[in-house]
Amino acid sequence: DVYKRQVLESGVFVKAMQEIAHDAKLDSKGPRLILDSFRSLKQAKPATRLVFLEDLVATAGGVVAMLAVIISHVTPFHQAEGIASILIGLMMFYVVGNVFLQNAAGALGEADETMAARLGGLIMKDPDVKDISKLEVIKEGDHFHVEVEIEVDPTLTIAQADDIKDRLELQIRLQQGIIDVTIGFDEDDKIQQYVVATDET
Incomplete structure (x- = not known):
């Protein structure tokens, strides 16, 4: 036995x-x-x-x-x-x-740096995103809550900004486990703050 x-x-x-x-x-x-x-x-x-x-x-x-x-x-x-x-x-x-x-x-709730790095690389690939001034990914159990603030061209219209938000939110929600996404905007200050990890896939 x-x-x-x-x-x-x-x-x-x-x-x-x-x-x-x-x-x-x-x-x-x-x-x-x-x-x-x-x-x-x-x-x-x-x-x-x-x-x-x-x-x-x-x-x-x-x-x-x-x-x-x-x-x-x-x-x-x-x-x-x-x-x-x-x-x-x-x-x-x-x-x-x-x-x-x-x-x-x-x-x-704890910060998840791996998911944050993955999302940061994904967001920065968008042609309308100039920089990321804030990116927080909080993990609660199997789920993730994402809060991001991106810098964009200040001459964009509200409609264009809304299109960017919808596009990014869709791409972020496609990642496994993400249930909540908050996207904010700020004008591009011409100072690069966010650096994409070199091993980002």
Whole structure:
């Protein structure tokens, strides 16, 4: 039963890694999937992160427990099982603390620099946008709230500005998880403030 449960836990763990890759829009397979799932953990949904961390502890804990049993029976080091129990307890404590902190941050709202950089590059590609004077992306759970203030040519008409707003809002809302967009305008002061990240894709 222990071995069957370990196999099941490992299967769920692999499925969680695949979900993380999906949330991060990656097409990872094999050993690459393991590395990418750890690297992209912050981009996954809270529920996916929870399952991933739980099964990471379950899988690693099972391996540690089995090794401890073998060591305690083959060698005189009978304390191995006790040490293994402590290690598994510490891993569980880490998962609970990690999930609590992430949920607390999501409930209160936290700035998301990755999404902000992505949107900044997208907005600056618009031919009518001269600069970005303000860009805030707040993440609450799986959702993002975006507030941006762009600088445009002061000679534009209200109708032209409205067209720019509609165009940008549509492009921003196409990004996954964005539910609220506020766009403001300011006249171009001829001083470039926003710099697009060089690794922006």
